[in-house]
Amino acid sequence: MGNLVVQGVNKAFAGLKALNNVNLNVQSGTVHAIIGPNGAGKSTLLNCFVGKLEPDTGTVMFEDQSLLNRQPHEINQLGVSRVFQTPEIFPDLGLLENVMIPAFAHRDGSFRLNWLPRIDNEAEIRERAEHMLEDVGLADNKADHAGALSRGDKRRLELAMCLVQEPRLLLLDEPTAGMSRADTNNTIDLLKRIGERGITKIVIEHDMHVVFSLAQKVSVMAQGTVIAEGSPEEIRGNPKVQEAYLGGAHL
Amino acid sequence: MFGLSKKDGTLFLVVIGMTLFAPILLNPFPEGSELAQFNAGYPDLMQRFVIFGIFAIGFNILFGLTGYLSFGHAAFLGVGSYAGVWMLKLLTMNVVPAIMVSVVVAGLFSALVGYISLRRSGIYFSILTLAFAQMSFALAYSVLTPITNGETGLQLALDDPRILGVSQVNGSIPPTNFFGFEMRDGFTLDIASWSFTFNVGYYLCAAIMLIAFYLSIRIFRSPFGIMLQAVKTNQQRLRFTGVNTRPYTLAAFIISGMYAGLAGGLMVAMDPLAGAERMQWTASGEVVLMTILGGAGTLIGPVLGAGVIKYFENIFSKINDNVLYNWFSFMPDALQDAFVFMIHPFIGKGWHLTLGIMFMLVIICLPGGVVEGGQRIAKLFRRKKSGPADSGAASLPNSTPAE
Numbered sequence: 001m002g003n004l005v006v007q008g009v010n011k012a013f014a015g016l017k018a019l020n021n022v023n024l025n026v027q028s029g030t031v032h033a034i035i036g037p038n039g040a041g042k043s044t045l046l047n048c049f050v051g052k053l054e055p056d057t058g059t060v061m062f063e064d065q066s067l068l069n070r071q072p073h074e075i076n077q078l079g080v081s082r083v084f085q086t087p088e089i090f091p092d093l094g095l096l097e098n099v100m101i102p103a104f105a106h107r108d109g110s111f112r113l114n115w116l117p118r119i120d121n122e123a124e125i126r127e128r129a130e131h132m133l134e135d136v137g138l139a140d141n142k143a144d145h146a147g148a149l150s151r152g153d154k155r156r157l158e159l160a161m162c163l164v165q166e167p168r169l170l171l172l173d174e175p176t177a178g179m180s181r182a183d184t185n186n187t188i189d190l191l192k193r194i195g196e197r198g199i200t201k202i203v204i205e206h207d208m209h210v211v212f213s214l215a216q217k218v219s220v221m222a223q224g225t226v227i228a229e230g231s232p233e234e235i236r237g238n239p240k241v242q243e244a245y246l247g248g249a250h251l
Numbered sequence: 252m253f254g255l256s257k258k259d260g261t262l263f264l265v266v267i268g269m270t271l272f273a274p275i276l277l278n279p280f281p282e283g284s285e286l287a288q289f290n291a292g293y294p295d296l297m298q299r300f301v302i303f304g305i306f307a308i309g310f311n312i313l314f315g316l317t318g319y320l321s322f323g324h325a326a327f328l329g330v331g332s333y334a335g336v337w338m339l340k341l342l343t344m345n346v347v348p349a350i351m352v353s354v355v356v357a358g359l360f361s362a363l364v365g366y367i368s369l370r371r372s373g374i375y376f377s378i379l380t381l382a383f384a385q386m387s388f389a390l391a392y393s394v395l396t397p398i399t400n401g402e403t404g405l406q407l408a409l410d411d412p413r414i415l416g417v418s419q420v421n422g423s424i425p426p427t428n429f430f431g432f433e434m435r436d437g438f439t440l441d442i443a444s445w446s447f448t449f450n451v452g453y454y455l456c457a458a459i460m461l462i463a464f465y466l467s468i469r470i471f472r473s474p475f476g477i478m479l480q481a482v483k484t485n486q487q488r489l490r491f492t493g494v495n496t497r498p499y500t501l502a503a504f505i506i507s508g509m510y511a512g513l514a515g516g517l518m519v520a521m522d523p524l525a526g527a528e529r530m531q532w533t534a535s536g537e538v539v540l541m542t543i544l545g546g547a548g549t550l551i552g553p554v555l556g557a558g559v560i561k562y563f564e565n566i567f568s569k570i571n572d573n574v575l576y577n578w579f580s581f582m583p584d585a586l587q588d589a590f591v592f593m594i595h596p597f598i599g600k601g602w603h604l605t606l607g608i609m610f611m612l613v614i615i616c617l618p619g620g621v622v623e624g625g626q627r628i629a630k631l632f633r634r635k636k637s638g639p640a641d642s643g644a645a646s647l648p649n650s651t652p653a654e
Contacts, residue, residue, distance in 0.1 A: 050491060071490070071495070072490040072491050073490050073491075073492075073493050073494055073495045073496075076491060076492060076493035077493045081491075081492075082491055084491075088485060088487060088488040088491070089485065089488065090480075090481050090484045090485050090488060090489075091484055091485065092480070092483070092484040093477075093480060093481065093484055097477060097480075100477070101477060101478065101481050101489070101492060101494075102492045102493070104474050104477070104478070105492050105493040105494045106493065108474070109493075110493055110494055110495035111494070111495045111498040111499065112474075112475075113475055113502055114473060114474040114475050115469060115470050115473040115474075115475040115476065116469065116473065117473060117474065118254065118255075118256070118469075118472050118473065119472055119473060119474055119476075119477055120256060120472070122474065161492065165492075165493065
């Protein structure tokens with residue numbers, strides 16, 4: 001459950017090879033980090049998992065089902081949720097509604113003409129959403145409009161929106177980017193706690209502190225391909241990785 | 252109350268009260284007085300208030316909730332009108348089948364238009380709907396003349412078959428009715444110098460508007476409604492949340508098309524004729540104005556917007572220079588001329604100018620429309636009440652504490 005197997009994925013944009021024969025094996029229940037310099041193709045790879053991009057060649061299998069040639073909502077309904085690089089929330093709606101919407105989507109499927117009941121009377125969904133907001137530490141301002149939140153809080157809200165759906169695979173695109181050190185540590189704690197639920201997670205991250213405190217396995221990408229893979233300790237000592245990072249940093 | 256929250260229930264009760272007593276509320280000035288021309292409580296205008304109210308309520312379900320701005324909703328109203336007249340011609344002068352068929356036909360047509368137009372969003376969606384409406388308008392004028400009777404408009408005739416009714420009564424076309432109650436019937440109540448007309452047609456329209464309004468509240472507050480709001484605020488996120496947004500927007504489009512068809516059906520139930528000009532882009536634009544003026548995305552806003560625009564159209568347009576001279580008769584002649592000259596462009600045929608200025612002021616000062624204006628005034632009063640002592644706060648449990 002929750003395992004993802006990527007084989008031979010290629011993607012080119014107008015001649016530029018963004019992904020070059022990427023192979024990845026994410027085991028069920030683990031936290032798998034993908035690191036690499038800017039432009040390495042990390043986000044492009046993630047986009048291929050959620051139906052935002054279609055790879056030119058290759059396969060992406062989630063629990064023995066292909067994720068290719070599917071609409072984003074179909075992939076989500078299979079049990080894959082994603083936290084975006086810039087928080088994607090419903091800014092005009094309240095915090096509670098923000099979390100209730102994914103909960104409805106999880107319960108009712110991709111479409112249901114559910115116009116008769118009142119949203120206030122959906123006690124079960126409401127409770128779950130409130131519980132989820134508590135979990136991420138946003139319970140105190142549930143009446144606010146989500147657009148007014150700070151960037152870090154938006155990200156936590158987005159995480160709550162994904163978790164309330166009880167996904168089996170959670171994709172996190174730089175979950176701590178732009179956060180203070182304190183917020184980053186809070187997020188690490190949060191992610192560790194949800195790690196106990198057995199959700200498989202793929203984390204894209206620049207912050208090595210985050211990577212080494214969360215991940216069981218790390219894949220390093222550079223120029224559209226995976227150059228190294230292993231446990232955090234193995235990766236730390238790998239000369240190829242250091243070269244890729246230093247090279248990237250000076251460019 | 253009615254399965255609504257306390258706040259919505261109160262709003263609904265207020266709307267019920269206002270529609271029931273509209274013939275009295277809209278006629279505040281005594282008959283024959285100088286201000287009597289500002290009275291709006293005559294059946295024809297009251298019917299228009301509620302019919303366009305229905306049109307705008309439906310439009311708001313699409314535009315207010317999903318943010319998809321349709322510029323072609325008049326097409327559904329027009330199609331509904333034609334379908335309604337055909338029912339009156341072929342079937343019976345009872346308005347019930349006419350109204351029902353109007354809704355169904357408009358629903359089917361909006362399913363087709365929506366299915367195609369909703370492939371795009373934003374300005375492209377608006378242009379697609381506009382194109383469909385203008386095509387419908389042009390076709391009704393030309394190719395479809397056998398169905399629409401072209402420029403003349405579709406009317407009842409003395410030789411209509413009317414299989415469930417009679418073709419004519421004493422050599423004239425029978426009036427539209429609701430199980431025997433004729434739409435034009437009513438009675439006039441004279442109290443002192445006031446005169447109030449209670450009309451069957453108005454009350455039928457009002458009852459249907461109340462049902463339509465109630466349904467729209469239910470939609471707004473339902474899980475379905477919250478999904479539509481999510482489409483407006485971040486459609487991308489909604490897709491990645493496992494929601495297929497297409498059927499949601501299409502459902503909203505069809506529902507609002509059916510509301511438009513209902514309005515068209517009621518129009519012909521009140522006055523059995525339908526013309527192509529009902530589908531013209533100006534008519535589509537009008538419902539956009541109504542919704543924005545009243546407050547898009549609010550429950551009561553579209554009804555208020557419809558009321559304001561129809562009031563201006565029918566009352567302001569009737570004020571002419573003679574009336575103005577009368578008002579300013581207390582002034583010296585030269586001053587009187589000057590005032591009349593200045594105000595002249597804004598009244599009579601110039602009512603559009605007044606409306607336009609008002610619309611601009613509302614958009615700039617009150618982006619939330621008339622409803623936002625009302626909220627601000629209410630807030631002002633609350634603050635005043637709770638200002639000097641804190642005693643006011645206890646009596647207003649829902650009021651926000653003064654900052």
